[in-house]
Amino acid sequence: MFGNTWNGIIRSVSTVDASNQPYDVIVVGGGNAALVAAISARHHAERVLVLERAPEWIRGGNSRHTRDIRASHDGCGIYTDGIYPEAELLDDLVRVGGGRDNLDLAKLVVRESRTLFPWMTDHGVRWQQPLQGTLNLNRTNLFFLGGGKALMNTYYQTAQRMGVEVRYDACVSDLLLAENRTEGVIAEIGGQTVTLRSRAVVVASGGFEANIGWLKEYWGEAADNFVIRGTPYNDGRVLRSLLDAGAQPVGDPQGFHAVAVDGRAPQFDGGIVTRLDSVPFGIALNQQGERFYDEGEDFWPKRYAIWGGMIARQPGQIAYSIFDARMLDRFMTSLYRPFQADTIPGLATALGLDPERVLATVQTYNAHAGLESAFDPAVLDGCATTDLTPPKSHWAMPILEPPFYGYPLRPGITFTYRGLAVDELTRVQMVNGRPMENLYAAGEIMAGNVLSSGYLAGFGLTLGTVFGRIAGTEAAKHGRD
Amino acid sequence: MAATDLPASNSVVSLSPVAFNPIKEAARQLEVCNSCRYCEGYCAVFPALERRRVFTPGDVDYLANLCHDCRACLYACMFAPPHQFAVNLPKALAEVRRETYARYAVPTAAAHALRASGWLLALIAAIAGALLAAGVIATGDPSRIVTVHEGPGAFYQVVPYLLMFAPALAVSVVGFVVLIAGGVRFWHATRGSFRDLLQPGRVIRGTADALGLRYLTGGGAGGCNYPDDQPSRSRYVFHMLVFYGFLAAIVSTTSAFIQQDLLGWLPPYPIASVPVVFGSLGGVAMLVGTIGLLYLKRRSDRTPADPVQIEMDYVLLWQLALVNFTGLLLLALRDSAAMGPILIAHLAIVFTFFLTMPYSKFAHFIYRYAALVQNRLESRS
Numbered sequence: 001m002f003g004n005t006w007n008g009i010i011r012s013v014s015t016v017d018a019s020n021q022p023y024d025v026i027v028v029g030g031g032n033a034a035l036v037a038a039i040s041a042r043h044h045a046e047r048v049l050v051l052e053r054a055p056e057w058i059r060g061g062n063s064r065h066t067r068d069i070r071a072s073h074d075g076c077g078i079y080t081d082g083i084y085p086e087a088e089l090l091d092d093l094v095r096v097g098g099g100r101d102n103l104d105l106a107k108l109v110v111r112e113s114r115t116l117f118p119w120m121t122d123h124g125v126r127w128q129q130p131l132q133g134t135l136n137l138n139r140t141n142l143f144f145l146g147g148g149k150a151l152m153n154t155y156y157q158t159a160q161r162m163g164v165e166v167r168y169d170a171c172v173s174d175l176l177l178a179e180n181r182t183e184g185v186i187a188e189i190g191g192q193t194v195t196l197r198s199r200a201v202v203v204a205s206g207g208f209e210a211n212i213g214w215l216k217e218y219w220g221e222a223a224d225n226f227v228i229r230g231t232p233y234n235d236g237r238v239l240r241s242l243l244d245a246g247a248q249p250v251g252d253p254q255g256f257h258a259v260a261v262d263g264r265a266p267q268f269d270g271g272i273v274t275r276l277d278s279v280p281f282g283i284a285l286n287q288q289g290e291r292f293y294d295e296g297e298d299f300w301p302k303r304y305a306i307w308g309g310m311i312a313r314q315p316g317q318i319a320y321s322i323f324d325a326r327m328l329d330r331f332m333t334s335l336y337r338p339f340q341a342d343t344i345p346g347l348a349t350a351l352g353l354d355p356e357r358v359l360a361t362v363q364t365y366n367a368h369a370g371l372e373s374a375f376d377p378a379v380l381d382g383c384a385t386t387d388l389t390p391p392k393s394h395w396a397m398p399i400l401e402p403p404f405y406g407y408p409l410r411p412g413i414t415f416t417y418r419g420l421a422v423d424e425l426t427r428v429q430m431v432n433g434r435p436m437e438n439l440y441a442a443g444e445i446m447a448g449n450v451l452s453s454g455y456l457a458g459f460g461l462t463l464g465t466v467f468g469r470i471a472g473t474e475a476a477k478h479g480r481d
Numbered sequence: 482m483a484a485t486d487l488p489a490s491n492s493v494v495s496l497s498p499v500a501f502n503p504i505k506e507a508a509r510q511l512e513v514c515n516s517c518r519y520c521e522g523y524c525a526v527f528p529a530l531e532r533r534r535v536f537t538p539g540d541v542d543y544l545a546n547l548c549h550d551c552r553a554c555l556y557a558c559m560f561a562p563p564h565q566f567a568v569n570l571p572k573a574l575a576e577v578r579r580e581t582y583a584r585y586a587v588p589t590a591a592a593h594a595l596r597a598s599g600w601l602l603a604l605i606a607a608i609a610g611a612l613l614a615a616g617v618i619a620t621g622d623p624s625r626i627v628t629v630h631e632g633p634g635a636f637y638q639v640v641p642y643l644l645m646f647a648p649a650l651a652v653s654v655v656g657f658v659v660l661i662a663g664g665v666r667f668w669h670a671t672r673g674s675f676r677d678l679l680q681p682g683r684v685i686r687g688t689a690d691a692l693g694l695r696y697l698t699g700g701g702a703g704g705c706n707y708p709d710d711q712p713s714r715s716r717y718v719f720h721m722l723v724f725y726g727f728l729a730a731i732v733s734t735t736s737a738f739i740q741q742d743l744l745g746w747l748p749p750y751p752i753a754s755v756p757v758v759f760g761s762l763g764g765v766a767m768l769v770g771t772i773g774l775l776y777l778k779r780r781s782d783r784t785p786a787d788p789v790q791i792e793m794d795y796v797l798l799w800q801l802a803l804v805n806f807t808g809l810l811l812l813a814l815r816d817s818a819a820m821g822p823i824l825i826a827h828l829a830i831v832f833t834f835f836l837t838m839p840y841s842k843f844a845h846f847i848y849r850y851a852a853l854v855q856n857r858l859e860s861r862s
Contacts, residue, residue, distance in 0.1 A: 057563060064559045067519050126701050128522030132531060145701050146557030147519030153556060153710065271559055273516035273566070333534055334516045335566075 022197035023047045025475045026185055028172045028238055029204035030054060031061025032148075033443025033464035033471075035155035037202045039123060040472030042162045048476070049196065050159065051170040051187055053205065054233045058269075059168060060152035061206050062230035062415060062444065062460075065271045067131065067148060068141040069120075069465065070458035071113035079127050082139045086110050089140070096454035101250060106450050108424060112466040117142055119469070124154045133332060136301055141458040174241055175201060175439070180430065182439045200438040200475035203428070204468060207416035207444045208236020209256060210268060215413075218254040225317035227261050227412045229275075232268035234415075239445055242420060247436075248429040251417035251448025257455050258308025262336050263318055263408030270335075276407050277331035278338075279307060280395050281377075282323025283365055284409070286314045289348065289357030291365065296394035298380070300331075305455055312411040319409040320351050322362070325401045330377055338405035347404045362399050364388070370396035415460065419448040426471040438478045440471035503576040507545060508536040510573045513566055520554040523700040525690075525856045526574075527554075532859060542584075543671035545577035546845075547852040549696040551705035553712070555785045562784075571785035579790045582844050585670070587662045592840040599796040602833055609648075610829030616644045617825065626821035633747035639821040645828060652835040659839035664847040672855050680858060687854030691846075694720055708781035716777055722770030723801065729763025749815055761812055764805040771802040790842075797842040803830050 024045035027038045030052025042048045052059050072089045075082065090110045093099055099106030121127075126145040130138040137143075144151045160166060167189055176183040176195070184197035208214045210232050215223035243249055265274035279295050280303075286292050293310055297303055311319045328338075341347035344362050345355030370383030375397050385396045420428050420441045427435040443464040450463055511530050514520065521527045526548050533540055552571045560566035586592035595601070617626060620641050630638045636645065668675065678684055690696070697717040699705050704712040737756040740746045750756050775798050778791065807827035814820055838844070 057561075126703070128701060131518055131521050132528075143522075145522045146553060147517075147559070149559045150519075150553075150557035157711065266565060269559075269564065271517070272519070273513055273560070329534065332516070332518075333512070335513060 021047070022184065022199055023049045024198070025049070025200050025202060025472070026051060026196060026198040027202045027204060027472070028185060029061065029202075029206060029443065029445075030059045030166075030168075031204065031206060031443060031464065032063035032066070032152070032155070032461055033445075033468035034061075034202070034204035035152065035159055036465050036468030037204055037440075037442050037472030037475070038164045039155065039159050039162065040469045041202070041476035042159065042164050042472075044473060044476035046163075048164045049198070050164060050166045051172055051185065051189075051196075052166065052168050053171050054168065054231065056168045058231065058233070059156065060149060060231075061234065063464070064149040064152050065147075065230050066151070066458075066461055067272075068134070068137060068143040068458045069116065069461040070137075070141045070456060071116040071462055072110060073114065073117060076117055076142060079129055080139055080142055084140050086114065089113065092140075092456055093451070093459070096451070096456055098451045098454070098456070098459075101452055102449050105422075105424065109450055109463060109466045112469070113462050116462065116465050120144075120465070124158045125151060126154070137457055172205070172238055175203075175238070175245075177245055177436075177439075180434050181437045200440065200478045202426075202440045202442060202468075202471045202475050203238050203242065203420070203445055204441070204443040204464070204471070205238045205445055206231075206234040206236070207419065207447075208239055209234055209413045209416045211235040214240070219312070222312065222317050225410060226258075226312065227263075227265045227270060227274070227410045228268045229259075229261065229265075229270060229412045229414050230268075234444075236416075239419065242428065246430050246432065248421035248431050249418060250421045250446070251419050251452040253418045255417035255448075255453055256309075257305060257414040257417075258312060258411045259304050259414065260307040260311060260319070260321075260409045261412030262334060263410040264336050265410065265412065270412070273335040274412065275304070276321060276334050276409060277304070278321045278323060278327070278405075278407055279304075279409075281327035281330050281397075282321055282399060282405075283362070283392070285320045285322060285353070285358065285361060287316045287318055287353070289353050289361050291361060291390055292319070294390050294393055296384070296392045296396055298394075301457075307409070308411040308413065311409055317411060320353065320406050321409055322347065322358075322399065322404065322406045324397075324399045324404055326397070328405060334407075336407070338407050340403050340405050342402045342404070344399070344404055347406050351406050351408060365392075366398040366400065369398035370394075372397060414455075415444050415447070417448045417452050419444070419446045422446050422449055422467075425474045426467050427474070438475070440475050442467035442471040503573065503580055504538050504541045507541045507570075507573040507577045510568050510570050511536050511541070511544065513560060513568050514554075514570060517560070520557055523553045523557075523702070524549065524551060524696045525853075525860075526570075528860060529856055539671045541577055542581050542667070543852050543855060545574040546581060546667070546848040547696075547856055548574040548578070549694075549705075549849070550575060550785070551697060551699045551707065552782070552785045553699045553702055553706050556706050556710045569785060572787060575785070575787035575790050578845070578848075579787055579793065581667065581848055582793075582840070582842070585663045585667045585848065586840050586844065587659050587666070595837045595840040598792070599799060602796060602800065602837055605836065606829045606833040609832045610825055613640065613644065613825050613829055613832075617641075620644070626825070627818050628821070629816065629818050630820065631816060633749075635749055635815070635820070636824060637747070639824055640828065649828065649832050649835060652832060653838070656835050656838040660844055660847050663839065663844060664851050667848050668851050668855075671851070672858070677858050678854070683857040683862075684854055686862070687857040688850075690853045690857070691850045694724070708777045710782070715773065719770045719773035719777065722766040723774065724770075726763040726766030726768075726770055726805075727801075729759045729766065733757075733760035733763060757812070761809065764809045764812075767801055768805040768809065771798045771805070774798055775802065793842045800830070800834050800837075800841070804834055 024047045025041040027034045027050045038048050038050045072084050072086045128143050128145040130143050170187050170189045172185045172187045174186045182201045186195055210228050212223050261274040262276055280300050283291055284295050339350045341350050344359050348355040348358035368385045368388040374381050374383040380394050383396050385392045422441050423435050426440045428439045428441050429435050447463045515530055526544055555571050558568050560568040583592040699712050702712040704714040705716050707716045733756045811823045811827050
């Protein structure tokens, strides 16, 4: 089955058209779910084609920004401590809001996750120690060596070795739909519009977070101020076309996962290096120079994901994290250095804020700040503000020692929740209540079936790998029959 | 206000590549790496950079020489060109590394002059060969160059003892002194304290990292991404052959010195003697290793490479290949009339190798060794 040598890009579309031989499986997308689907399909079918929208250098969708994957396991032997029972993973998932719409699918993911680590290892994935500062994940998540781009390189190499055909810069504009079947896709490849027929299609083309116009339907002009952390190619074109064709939607259309990122980040693809961990070590102000939320509510890894949405709802979609000299070395560095000044008004001016307002806010905060001797960033300490609204519940040190530092913060959108409803075989469901016979969905485009708000670190890849495997296998079986 | 309308920070890291200043450009990229850290599992460079928040020129020199150019991090980097963050750490560090080979060499000017080109070295070798031939002719019957010589002292019947050893010995002794001086300067700039070396456990572990070429294995990746983006053990194997072949050659030379000058046995030595066994095994190993590395380098991806350094790499590999090729040829043909000319050519090439040694790519081992020891000291491992 692995005997085919990969002909890659050289096997041109015209060859395909001339022979008019349909593919067994076409996979739309080029991230984790897509490649897992293609590899899984190739185990059962001969002719598998991956259509990756992006050029080769930026292939892999948002998966290239990932670094670890969560799965239930009985102990891996390497790089993880202890075990992670299914019941606990399901608990963790339900606690962050997972399984609300479809508990059966959530249970399916949890059950299937047990075989993920060995499956990945068998397909060439290499692992590493949990990265520094991620001790909280060392039992539940496994880190792949080199991060997500290395993972995607491995999957592309494995897929191509197995004889999966891959086309880059291949933009699928539409699916050929007839009744409850698909006949293939229409794609633009190298400036040409081509029709590619297939016995089954897997859509794994991600969400629509990079489509600012679509975000504006829910967020208005504010969307212009959003930073999109990942690939600029997730414009949701295939998702929109299927929804327009009568696919059943899942997930809050306005919903997205967003973290606080440096306001100077590029609009797209700034990735991990633009995130900021400074918020719990000082105060966060909005454009008016006012505090707006408890900066020390909980440990940052448990809170960073709500800050993106909060900043998105502040005027101008911007906030400012301010702290003093004592805090500079207490969090991981990020790409941009902080603004810096010897006085609070000086810092406010540098950040483009009203110096008097900011000074007043800092003075009020300092007057109600916690006990310095109680400060301990390793625990939920007793250093809390008294009689202050909003409060700062922990690590509420006064901002006293110059130089003072500040970062501008923007909402950094990781992914959107709106997607396609699927059944247990990942077949796309239509609003008329029937499933598509041979159209499957995997990854971010259908993650809303399991998780329509909230997030668990490393779980996006769990969803993509589990459903990619199911979708690829089912599609291949269908294509073969 | 759009994201781009923010005022520039009063101390912002520039995101566009810093042209013409390898150290500043490497420091810029290291700050990007320090905000990401996904490559932590590949090698010692990433844990070492994570021990810092800012990067002094000394830090950059140290990290550049700690890098073994396995290239795994480039292919794993989501910020690699054409991404606007333009992170290509193997190349940035290679450019700094090449600079350090000149900056720490004693004297720096010699490094600039002697690393210039392979042609210059070929010219030096040719002149050395001509002078040697002239010396041979001036000290006796010229026809002895092309006569068959056998038995103890055969080599000296062609090239007189003093002429054979004095020039090569002089340049090699000077060369090793200059190399060590470079290492001392490097240590001073990147670490400072020599008292730290009084931690034998860590120095030994750093030495083991060097002797085992630990960081040419790509972490858990099963090899370097060399010559292309797929992990491979080939470079590790060939480099091992060159490295241990070179050590075997040193054993051979040292044992020859003992036999001749302390025990009074004159060469050529029998096939089953220590100098010949180590010399020929080392020579074959180095020849295979250098040819293998030359082959890989020709096929290697140029994206992570410094083009000037590649030229220096080629020069050293050709030098070593020729030293060993002529050495083995001499062994094979030592009982024929060709022995004389081959001996003269071999001696000229060996002389040139030692003359340029402290300024060629050869010098990399001293800085890398210092960086590996420093890594064990500062990581307390």
